[in-house]
Amino acid sequence: MTHTTFDSPLSKKDVYLTMKNLTNTNADAPLFVGTVTEDGFSVMKYRLFQSNKFFLRQALDPQLNAVVTEDNNSTKITINATLTKWNKIGSFVMGALILGIIIFLIINAIATSSLELLAPAVAIVIFEALVCSLGILIFTLRAKRLLKILNKHLT
Numbered sequence: 001m002t003h004t005t006f007d008s009p010l011s012k013k014d015v016y017l018t019m020k021n022l023t024n025t026n027a028d029a030p031l032f033v034g035t036v037t038e039d040g041f042s043v044m045k046y047r048l049f050q051s052n053k054f055f056l057r058q059a060l061d062p063q064l065n066a067v068v069t070e071d072n073n074s075t076k077i078t079i080n081a082t083l084t085k086w087n088k089i090g091s092f093v094m095g096a097l098i099l100g101i102i103i104f105l106i107i108n109a110i111a112t113s114s115l116e117l118l119a120p121a122v123a124i125v126i127f128e129a130l131v132c133s134l135g136i137l138i139f140t141l142r143a144k145r146l147l148k149i150l151n152k153h154l155t
Helices: 014-024 085-112 113-152
Strands: 003-008 032-037 040-045 063-070 075-082
Touching: 003 063, 003 113, 014 032, 014 040, 014 063, 014 075, 040 085, 063 113, 075 113
Parallel strands: none
Antiparallel strands: 003 075, 032 040, 040 063, 063 075
């Protein structure tokens, strides 16, 4: 659920103005934060008590990157929901650390000829599979909620 397309009866300029209003930083509580251009936008959900610095962003918040193209009768909006760059980097670093721990436990079990040392490695793999599944579910639900909000405002 990272890629979706929908048609809007608004013109390309109206989509731009609507997104500009939804990301208005002068408002008390804008709906989104991010950048809006005439050809698309890149936005995230606005959080009231949260700075937009990379280390304070909510983990698993989707960033919606959209490309807006205008046809004869409607405007086509193609949206791609992704993690932010910093969340991707953090996930990669944590994955590398966990993989290193698992490799260490496997090498240690082979060196000592003991199967007992493989139990923690198996437990870590099962735990990480559950955590990743839950993270994907949360990300997908948040992205669907943001897409419903966008669909409501842009159609």
